[in-house]
Amino acid sequence: MVEQSSEPVEFFKRWFEEAARTEPSDPNAMTLTTVDAWGKPRARIVLLKEVDRRGFSFFTNFESHKGRELKGNPHAALCFHWKSLRRQVRIEGQGAPVDPAESDAYFATRPRESQIGAWASLQSQTLPQREVFEQRVAHYEQQFADREVTRPPHWGGYVVEPDMVEFWYGANFRLHERMRWDRHGQTWTSRLLYP
Ligand SMILES: Cc1cc2nc3c(=O)[nH]c(=O)nc-3n(C[C@H](O)[C@H](O)[C@H](O)COP(=O)(O)O)c2cc1C
DSSP states (O other): OOOOOSOHHHHHHHHHHHHHHHOSSOTTEEEEEEEOTTSOEEEEEEEOOEEETTEEEEEEETTSHHHHHHHHOOEEEEEEEEGGGTEEEEEEEEEEEOOHHHHHHHHHHSOHHHHHHHHHOOTTSOOSOHHHHHHHHHHHHHHTTTSOOOOOTTEEEEEEEEEEEEEEEOOGGGOOEEEEEEEETTEEEEEEEOO
């Protein structure tokens, strides 16, 4: 049963906490869809790092396909599927970079190998051979030897500020429930949808 709540982000948090207890891996994995300059959509999985009243945050390379696409067109869609709960959450909104200080703070918590990887990976670009990446990793390991790895300027967080959130719950006999929330300025309205 999809319950009423005054605010979909609060309701999302409840489902997310349940998913964290039931999903065998990556309950924070979500499909992120962006569109390119020709309106062609592109989807991939990223990990949700934070959800608050502002929206849904993830971290990535700003120069990746998704980064460039969000720069050109901030419209984004997210989709969670928690298989063992038979639940889906769809989110639509606009993506914007988080505050650089927030990206610094999160980058500092990452394992050193991931920090070096953020420098070494030219995410989404053609890699001529695996060894080239390994050489880049070795280069940055040397560059940051004996010191803290600073955040690369091309790496950081985005927050998707939602204007639509839809909860889907797989009930028996295909009588699925769908509850859609739409934002109007600071307030949200909800309605049921046919499944
Ligand atoms: C479980 C899982 C989690 C992932 N998490 C992230 C992530 O948080 N950030 C990220 O940039 N890529 C993540 N990736 C890799 C992306 O799916 C994608 O391959 C990469 O970001 C390049 O996408 P793009 O070329 O469309 O920009 C993840 C992949 C998987 C399978």
